[in-house]
Amino acid sequence: MGQAPSRSFVPLLALAAAASAAIVLYAIGDWALAAGFAATVITIAALLAWYRRLYPPPLSASDAVPDWTVARAAADASSMAIAVTDRAGRLVCASDLFGEWFPGYPSPPAVNADASLIESLTAAARAAWRDGEAKVEAIAHATLRLDVDITRTGRSEDYLLWRFTPMRQPSALDDVHRVLTGEAGRQLGEAGIMAVMIGGEGRIRAANGAFLLRAAGRIDANITGRDFAAHMRVDDKGRLFLAREESGGLPLRLLQVPLRRATQPGGIQNGAQDGPMLLLLIDEPVGGGGTSALSYIETLLSLLPFGLAMADRDGRVLFVNKAFARAAGIKDAETPSYPGDLVVREDQAAVADAVRRFAVGPQMSGDIAVRMREQPEEPIALSLAGVRGLGEAAVLLSLKDNSEESKLKRQVAQATKMQAIGQLAGGVAHDFNNILTAIIGHCDLMLMRHTPGDSDYDDITQIKSNSNRAAGLTRQLLAFSRQQTLRPQILQLPDIVADVSNLLKRLLGENVKLDVSHGRNLGAVRADPGQLEQVIVNLAVNARDAMPEGGTLNIQTYGVPANRVREMRQQILPISDYTALRVSDTGLGIPPDILSKIFEPFFTTKELGKGTGLGLSTVYGIVKQSGGYIFAESELGRGASFVIYLPVYAGGDIEQAKPKTPIKRSETWGTGTVLLVEDEDMVRAVAERALTRQGYKVLTASDGEQGLEVLGGGEKIDLLISDVVMPNMDGPAMVAQARRSFPDLPVLFMSGYAEEQLRKSIDIANVAFLPKPFSVNQLAEAARDALAMRPAAE
Template identity: 85%
Template sequence: MGLKRGEEAWAVAPRSRLALPLLLAAALTSAGLVLYAAGSLPLAAGFGATILTAAALMVWYRHLFPAAELSPDATPDWTVARAAADASSMAIAVTDRTGRLVCASDLYGEWFPGYPAPPGVTADPALTEALSAVARSAWRDGEAVHEGMVQGALRLDVDAARTGRTEDYLLWRFTPVRQPSALDDVHRFLTGEAGRQLGEAGIMAAMIGGEGRIRAANGAFLLRAAGRIDANITGRDFAAQMRVDDKGRLFLAREEQGGLPLRLLQVPLKRAAQPNGMQSSAQDGPMLLLLIDEPGGGGGTSALSYIETLLSLLPFGLAMADRDGRILFVNNAFARAAGIKPGEKPSYPGDLVVREDQAAVADAVRRFAVGPQMSGDIAVRMRDNPDDPIALSLAGVRGLGEAAVLLSLKDNSEESKLKRQVAQATKMQAIGQLAGGVAHDFNNILTAIIGHCDLMLMRHTPGDSDYDDIQQVKSNSNRAAGLTRQLLAFSRQQTLRPQTLQLPDIVADVSNLLNRLLGENVRLEVTHGRNLGPVRADPGQLEQVIVNLAVNARDAMPEGGTLNIQTYAVPAIKVREMRQQILPAGDYTALRVSDTGLGIPPDILAKIFEPFFTTKELGKGTGLGLSTVYGIVKQSGGYIFAESDLGRGASFVIYLPVYTGADAEAPAVAPAPSRRAETWGTGTILLVEDEDMVRAVAERALTRQGYKVLTANDGEQGLEVLHGGEAIDLLISDVVMPNMDGPSMVAKARQTHPDLPVLFMSGYAEEQLRKSIDIANVAFLPKPFSVSQLAEAARDAMGAPVVAE
């Protein structure tokens, strides 16, 4: 980008040209005054000459020693700063008080194409706001920092500081955060105290890259290979430092005579992906090379003891096995990663993995123990952690006596678990935010559609030509509303109406529906246990859970089968015997839904509860069924587990905690039939809604019920109508509105109308809103709603009496 240069010479030249005429005028004036006062021309001339001579000397001195100061108006020369920044690994940018970019390095332009001025370096509003806060803090405090900025594949730390003689600029530094690397760890290992200790133990060590050139070495190798412990051999070919005699023995090239043959152990540091299989040559990637002298020309046992000493010092999980696969040695890091308990001595690597992987591990050890030296990886599941696959690296070694295979295991179980948890939490959070936004906008549209359908149905009777069409539109709208509820369900934001109930009662209520859904080929079997404790949940949501599981089971049995639904008690003592890490000890009532279908493959079993994941054909499933089940169970305080035997069916077990509240002994009984007061009413209702279509249909519906309706577009207009002098009997308001939202409006309205009934309506979930609305005595109506539901909610909010039959 183009940059202005300062012109320092201009700061001095104008003053030099102006000073000479001024000094000459001063000399003549002084000489005239002397002549007037003394009346002597020679005296006046001498005085003037003296002044001119002194002025000439000053100008000559200023020319020899010019002032180094700059004019305040001079523009700084940023070329030096750019050159210094380009020589570093960081990107810099300089902005002025107005936020204009006045200087930037070339690296800044590569990371941020187009040279945008900080803080607007990306289109991410959150990041822009964070960098704006950094800028404000830097202008105020002198310096500010923001860590962990993500830019593409880069992770940057941002530092902003005031700079310049008058501190009128901000210097932005974008420094890449170095990610931990095994190669860096080995480099520090070799060049640090650990490398020195290896040298004292007689072990030479060097790290080479995939091209075979030396990247780092310990002092013992440098001394033997180059003759000096401070020699710089980085970048040299490792093979050039070695020689092989006619007997195939390995020596250092510098030790041509009298040198001892060496034993070479290769430890791969980075796995190289191979398209044709799991094996890769030991020369494909960076390696740690360990060399020891072979005493007497070949003491395998002595060499092995050297290697065992070395492996016990390394921070990597390493072990050695013989040609038959028996474990000879494991270091502490390997024991921790493999879950080997103190005092335990496993005989074979297969003893450390699950039964299904034992044959694969044994076969891999045998392959690497014979033939050319090769290395590769195999994914295994450890005995103590069967759910998390881990990479077991194998490398063939020769010349170490019984040792034939080097095993490497990295303890990344916690890292993998954390990554999965973060990914799942991030996914659920993103889906939850999407569901909330979609639900709000979608429910507004559905409210208008359903409301207008209700209004049209009031003008038609069954048998009219348009009646069935309108009924079909309303039916499809209700189906769309059900999809919205599913979105809210798996994000755990749906509105629940918990009751104390017994699971067998819920199963009985839904059995007739299941018989119709399952069809003739699937037989339904229901069994209930004894002494079941009551649970507290939403009966409607539990019915949806059972229906979703039953429909999935039906689809898994295309040729027919049996669907079995069981309820049984699970006391705390049995939970402890299960040794289930996820399920806390306590008393539960369990619901098991099992089928005799195709089963679920193990690689799919871990994904079935993820939203939008489905194995059905395109157009035959949304992927929301099981994720909805998962969300309802978790929001009800329960736990759900899936079990499957491929080809023999699958089972879903739900554990709901036994409810021990005050009303636990008397589960909820359906209230006696009662007749509410008619939905027709009188009074004045203030309706505040920013969506025109929702406001229009709600106004028409309430007007038809006999109410006088005043409307407003937002909270501010609603307060104006409220204070307009007309008595308001009920305030109905949307929650989320522009300018002033519903809760803010109600809080101000209650200051002057403390007893005003309030009915909130929103497309968001009630639980979600009640956490953020700190207002007492308000009713809630979820969208979408029908005309009759709105009339009933308005009647209840105004306190209409109940009339028992």
């Protein structure tokens, strides 16, 4: 392509030179001067062309085409999964590792079917487009736990770079390797302690300088992977020596610390030869006493990063390092006399028996599952190993501080359980709405044949009233399962609190004082104001019930910037700017065993008949559906607090909800032919009767395939009313196919699921929604308004 302009330039140059010479000849009449002028033009043009070829102009940003082959090669060279998306959300480049972790190369954020994960990654992507970068920590995908870093990149910053990095899990092996090869290993060597980590096969994985110097002769020797036994020898008296020190060497004492717990900590298992170990070697003191050796070991144990303690043959505790004290909940001035003092009463006998068994007989190690006195709700593994030749010390105990790990596991398990319960609740609400639709519809039809004063009129009215109460219960289930229709607006939390304060004062009564405070410069949030008011009221009523003798209800709003969220190190809360709402009381508090269950539906501690157990579950569903997070904090006797974090509205990235203005008419009588498609016989029957009474001709079908057959039957259909979820062919699939032949056909969807959720999943324009359960009059009004959507030409 670069030679074409040069070839086209030659005839133009000749023509220009000839024209210039002709003009000069005509003006002056001198042939020599005209020829010289033409030669000068040709020379200058040739020089310009030569310069342009040597120094071509740089490509503009619009001409530059990204070389994704180079980017892909660089991505494959890294240890993380990498993907690049453009502003349209399309995947333009990804590493091979991304394809292994996410089969089919899905375009982020839709990397799997988890709706909450997609929602979290979508919010992070918006933040990255706005701020340049974002991060989501500890996402779960199959068996992986990944950190996701998102960066805006590209010459015009029109791409997002997604980096998926596996979370590094804490490992005792890594901790010991770091100790032995670092400054702590050098200090151990100066104290006369040789330390070696070996694998289950007996080969060396790491060693400190003291062992390398005495076993290999050089402190920089590389003995990784060699057999540990090859560096040792045993004399005829059973004493242990270094093989390199054949004569004149001192006998050694060996202490074995197992680094891998038993696979089944429910009982004691002999694991001395099954896994990696830390071996500690010290010179046998003169005279064979154990006091000096014990001091060496205590020095070592105080430096190691995991919890270790020693006990004698009678089970008395001799030494506890700081990590063990922290994991066991031991305060500085409360060193326990026996290991059994650390566990609950039911486990004390098992711990004492295990210590006695390991203190005598052959050296062995194992685990036992215990419940600590300070944390009785979470069983943990206590490792024991018998030691010999250290004087009084006979048993080494190991305890891992897994409080943060256990807390994270509980949070993940709670989130998973709540998601599963939410899906179940949504399905139950959908089916229940079908039943209520039939009940309410038949009540309306019966009321048309009765007048006030009839013997049956009051009974039918009561049935309908109770059915409407049941419909309210299903709405709470849909709110919990995050499938309720919300009307979000841009608002300030203090305004919502102010609107509901007068109602709260009446609900709380005279014994409870309401204290409200607001922070400054709070960011706006996007939520449904009516649902937020319900959240505050539900939390306030629960707080009132927790203060039977009176107290104070505190409602506080404040801003939480992203840097503060980062300092909180909250595993579930993504790093972003939030506006927080805290509702706290001075009541009885919530017991720890109940705190993890309070958001579950139908869980209540109130007396029978005084609570449905849906208040807090509804709060949870509304907050999550609004894109927020809620956490409960409590201490017995000191009240409870509920903290809600709502993301600050960024503006521009979310369309403002447009209020609907349906046509309001008092007359519901209509004409025309309606095709009704509904798989539930009872709902189809009541809807058919209701529409027929309003003057419509009604054709029916039980699924999408039958509906298409009726549409193709030749009779003109004025309105299609269809359920969304049906067997064989669902409503959206039927409508999408019907619109090909009847593009202007008005459509009214009816469903027990929420309109907002359906509109996200149904990509069909110009359709109306009618939520179940509905009355006969509501169905007639919806049909009238849907027919009004027809083009004016009709």
